[in-house]
Amino acid sequence: MPDYFHGYAVVGLVAVAGVLFVTVSFGAGRLLRPSVPTPEKLLAYECGVDPVGEGWAHTQIRYYVYAFLYVIFAVDSVFLFPWATVFSAEGYGAATLVEMFVFLGFLSAGLLYAWRKGVLAWT
Missing domain, CATH: 1.20.58.1610 (NADH:ubiquinone/plastoquinone oxidoreductase, chain 3)
Known part of the structure; x- marks a missing residue:
């Protein structure tokens, strides 16, 4: 019976390690990156062209x-x-x-x- 749950334990540990890795990576990126928002940086970027018109498109x-x-x-x-x-x-x-x-x-x-x-x- 311990061998049966051992497989699930390994999968669970790998899942926890993956979630922890992603969380630590995003947290480190948030702490280390410079944050200087300007109006130009907050614009939508479309192939180097300034956005024109409304942002809603019908699909x-x-x-x-x-x-x-x-x-x-x-x-x-x-x-x-x-x-x-x-x-x-x-x-x-x-x-x-x-x-x-x-x-x-x-x-x-x-x-x-x-x-x-x-x-x-x-x-």
Whole structure:
């Protein structure tokens, strides 16, 4: 039983060390950097050109939907690669095959729903 929790302890210590490292780095940067704000430094920088016009830009929602669909299928690929390695192991063939088809069925249902709603029409 101690070996079981040892793996989690190592992951926890690495996570704490990472958070501590980031916190100390940002704190040291805040203490050591010079801070002389001027109106010119507080302007938005766009390729060396002074900002003109308002800062609000309209973006159509369909780009976010495409990004969301991409994330869904990127997660799909994250699950497919380990599945392919387990599928070849002895005794796991039929069970992992059924589980992966159920998983792909859920993804296909989501894609079919998006297609039926007209989300995938690029106009």
